[in-house]
Amino acid sequence: MADDCFAHPRLAAIYDPLEPDRGDLDAYVRMAEEFRARQVLDIGCGTGVFALLLAARGIEVVGIDPAPASIVVARGKAGGEHVRWICGEAADLPPLQVDLATMTANVAQAIVDPHGWQETLRGARQALRPGGRLVFETRDPAARAWEEWTRAYSYRVSEIPGTGSVEYWVELLDVSAPLVTFRQVYVFASDGQVLTSDSTLRFRERNEVERDLIAHGFVLDDVREAPDRPGREFVFLARRP
Known part of the structure; x- marks a missing residue:
């Protein structure tokens, strides 16, 4: 279940004006370019800011989020018709073959239930084509x-x-x-x-996340720092072999 900041219609409508600086997404745009992604799955897309950034660059995007109010906001934005919006969880995705799957901002940490986290990783892997990548961030508990x-x-x-x-x-x-x-x-x-x-x-330790990725059949290619929060976050780059 989504938190009220995303699920309540009045709060979803002001989410973007209250968080106008989304410079944290620049690194994800660069990685989409780095990996030459043409199809991207944005897990926990919220009000669609990142999905629409990619769609404006000609990338085919699927945005999924469990909060109907946030999906309504995303659909209503300029360019919203160019993104495929799905209300739901990653475990419920239809068959996909994307080059890149992402979880930006607090999305990965907001999945606090251990079973839900495992199901999210499973769903992300199934949505990726062979060689496709999963990229997400999580705050360093330290x-x-x-x-x-x-x-x-x-x-x-x-x-x-x-x-x-x-x-x-x-x-x-x-x-x-x-x-x-x-x-x-x-x-x-x-x-x-x-x-x-x-x-x-949920503040997961780096080695815990690495174990989970490997257990779900991912190859861990890199763990980077978030440019907007150096020394405070891990950015995981995993690949479906």
Whole structure:
């Protein structure tokens, strides 16, 4: 089940204006070019920002996400008709043969259930053609990113066209390694409505992820740093042999 920040229609509609800087996706665009990908599967596509970046470059993209509200936002964007949108999980994908499968941002960590994680890796491998690659990121637990998930670090007020002023902040709720739970708070000035979205992320160790990939028949080609968060994340590049 998707978190409310993606699944609630009012929150899905403001997700992009609240997160306007998606420079983290530049590295994924470069990798799509590096691997000469012509067909890409974007797992956990959310509101479709990455999928649409690729589609604008002439790449055939399938975007899948479990949150119907986010898929509605993605479909309604300029160029949305050029992407195949699917509401669901990676384990439920139709037959595909893509060159590249991706999980950007927090997608991999948001799959906290061990069975769900294994099913996601299985689904991704099945969707890849032989020689195709799976690329995703996950935060290094040693960096303790959750220490900055507080109101003091995160509070901001955004003016969103058509919506008005929205206050936003994050509250850390629980750290029970490897799981970290936090709450996002949204206050809409137009009518005073307060909405919250609770999320849990799983902070997997590098060797754990490597074992899981190998167990699902992947060859691990590389583990890189995220250019936008050096020293804080692992970016896994795995290949279906």
